[in-house]
Amino acid sequence: MRAVVYRGPHEVEVTEVPDARIQEPTDAVVRITTTNICGSDLHMYEGRTSVEEGKVLGHENMGVVEEVGPAVTRIKVGDRVSVPFNIACGTCRNCLQGWTSYCTRTNPTEGMDGAAYGYANMGPYDGGQAEYLRVPFADVNLLELPPGTEHENDFTMLSDIFPTGWHGTVLAGLQPGDDVAVHGAGPVGLMAAHSALIRGAARVFVVDKEPDRLALAEKIGAVSVDLSAGDPVEQVLDATQGRGTDCGVEAVGYQAHDPSGEEHPELVLDNLVKTVRSTGGIGVVGVYVPQDPGAQDEGAREGRVGFDYGTFFTKGQHMGTGQAPVMRYNRQLRDLIVAGRATPSFIVSHELGLDEAVRGYDQFDKRVDGWTKVLLHPGQPT
Ligand SMILES: NC(=O)c1ccc[n+]([C@@H]2O[C@H](COP(=O)([O-])OP(=O)(O)OC[C@H]3O[C@@H](n4cnc5c(N)ncnc54)[C@H](O)[C@@H]3O)[C@@H](O)[C@H]2O)c1
Ligand SMILES: [Zn+2]
Ligand SMILES: [Zn+2]
Secondary structure, three states: OEEEEEEEOOEEEEEEOOOOOOOOOOOEEEEEEEEEEOHHHHHHHOOOOOOOOOOEOOOEEEEEEEEEOOOOOOOOOOOEEEEOOEEOOOOOHHHHOOOHHHOOOOOOOOOOOOEEOOOOOOOOOOOOOEOEEEEOOHHHHOEEOOOOOOOHHHHHHHHOHHHHHHHHHHHOOOOOOOEEEEEOOOHHHHHHHHHHHHOOOOEEEEEEOOHHHHHHHHHOOOEEEEHHHOOHHHHHHHHOOOOOEEEEEEOOOOOOEOOOOOEOOOHHHHHHHHHEEEEEEEEEOOOOOOOOOOOOOHHHHOOOOOOOHHHHHHOOOEEEEOOOOHHHOHHHHHHHHHOOOOOHHHHOOEEEEHHHHHHHHHHHHOOOOOOOOEEEEOOOOO
């Protein structure tokens, strides 16, 4: 089958790889209809992880079940499904408590809980930027979707970024009537803004410097804050009469940078500590890593990020972090889509065939104007 394979920094290749196949009785194989390129893939693409050469990438997957193992009873061949990026066993302590993003059984890497498809340090699983994907513990992991092709570009956000954005607002403790600041207007930040509005936020500020992404934030009813036009801290404080917002979401991650492009991994955390009111919550869904060999300073190379913990403590703020447990939210978000109350497809800018993935990675990585979210359709001729 054809698949997108990591070759080295800034290099992916679409090539033939062995077919995905049933390896355990609890597996299914899904024929991929849509698979997205994610900001998380870019950390690997830019050579800022330890992902191995030859890995099939892709953790935002959906499709139709092609084959099931003999122990799969709930999921049937022909079901249209969303595949959460987390690979969960469904029976370990963390899974049973709803933390499927920290499954203790599916990642064999020493000291690591939580597994994912096609991702650095998240276990030996191939990704779904391919014609087919092997899904372990299929009865646990797969979410059924209405048959057919309706809402494809909305449902494809259920595997990761819509639940991740939603989780960011939950970690932040967002309540109806709150003001919230979302830092980062990439796909995850825009999903957090969409979620915050659905969850009843009064005002949603979205901070970034990319005009096309800020325009999308405005389009859904958020207030854009252009950090290239002035200090975003001052802009948020001015808009809130100096009080700050009730809570905030970090949707940027460890490659946060200033308008000139220079990286400061602590920058967004500091900005949130300054602009969230005392006792407010901060939900960090942007990724931070324990080893970053490509970082500019020694501390950051070991995952040490020196944000303003003193002010964070003094203001009595709280913070939630980590990979999102997609299964905690994906059923409900599917039903919001079906009911017409959520339309996460508003971020989709490009739909490409699998063979165009090289161009998709290049343009999305450069944040070329208008390249907000790239979907790949393996079945579609290019
Ligand atoms: N926790 C999870 O489960 C989870 C899931 C998916 C993605 N992620 C992570 O979320 C982050 C965002 O993903 P994405 O797909 O939106 O990526 P992206 O890289 O497309 O978006 C990041 C945005 O942040 C902006 N940015 C950079 N520095 C900034 C700053 N100082 N202030 C404000 N904005 C700034 C960039 O201009 C860009 O638009 C990544 O770190 C990704 O790995 C986490
Ligand atoms: Zn993702
Ligand atoms: Zn588990």
